[in-house]
Amino acid sequence: xxxxxxxxxxxxxxxxxxxxxxxxxxxxxxxxxxxxxxxxxxxxxxxxxxxxxxxxxxxxxxxxxxxxxxxxxxxxxxxxxxxxxxxxxxxxxxxxxxxxxxxxxxxxxxxxxxxxxxxxxxxxxxxxxxxxxxxxxxxxxxxxxxxxxxxxxxxxxxxxxxxxxxxxxxxxxxxxxxxxxxxxxxxxxxxxxxxxxxxxxxxxxxxxxxxxx
Numbered sequence: 126x127x128x129x130x131x132x133x134x135x136x137x138x139x140x141x142x143x144x145x146x147x148x149x150x151x152x153x154x155x156x157x158x159x160x161x162x163x164x165x166x167x168x169x170x171x172x173x174x175x176x177x178x179x180x181x182x183x184x185x186x187x188x189x190x191x192x193x194x195x196x197x198x199x200x201x202x203x204x205x206x207x208x209x210x211x212x213x214x215x216x217x218x219x220x221x222x223x224x225x226x227x228x229x230x231x232x233x234x235x236x237x238x239x240x241x242x243x244x245x246x247x248x249x250x251x252x253x254x255x256x257x258x259x260x261x262x263x264x265x266x267x268x269x270x271x272x273x274x275x276x277x278x279x280x281x282x283x284x285x286x287x288x289x290x291x292x293x294x295x296x297x298x299x300x301x302x303x304x305x306x307x308x309x310x311x312x313x314x315x316x317x318x319x320x321x322x323x324x325x326x327x328x329x330x331x332x333x334x335x336x337x338x
Contacts, residue, residue: 173224175215177208178240180271181231183257184250199247202275232257237264248273249281251288258291265292278334
């Protein structure tokens, strides 16, 4: 098992654009959660200093904790088109050497420890068993970086936090100030702002659900 390496925080800033690039639905041309493997056969032996890794997790059925969990497709939203478009942009905008294809990782395997940066989407539906929660906790404590995306409003946040409380039951969420170092590594982001989705054209709102701003 390889040790996790420190992760460039610049990837966090670039990662927020992946959702804007993604228009692919789950069962589209590039495949779906039913056909996804834990690696891409195209370029699987390609060596690089950065790998885009997506977390494959179990989803709650009938509400969080309602009827147990199943290996659904929520984890694969916009997969893998968004992943590959992110990698294209990363290569174009930085000098980071990336693998050209994505990597899917599971909490059922220690293979996740080989990938220091992991992306998870639609996390308002995720759930873990005890072993999976333990492995994600160990992953983060060893230096792994988890980015989550694409969930909206108070109800989604509460469902996401139920999952995180299985991972870290004794740690509160802390908001980072604009002056925090992570916002001043590659670019100086002195003020964060909301990037609106398509709904802004019709509603004038920059948020979805019961969000704000």
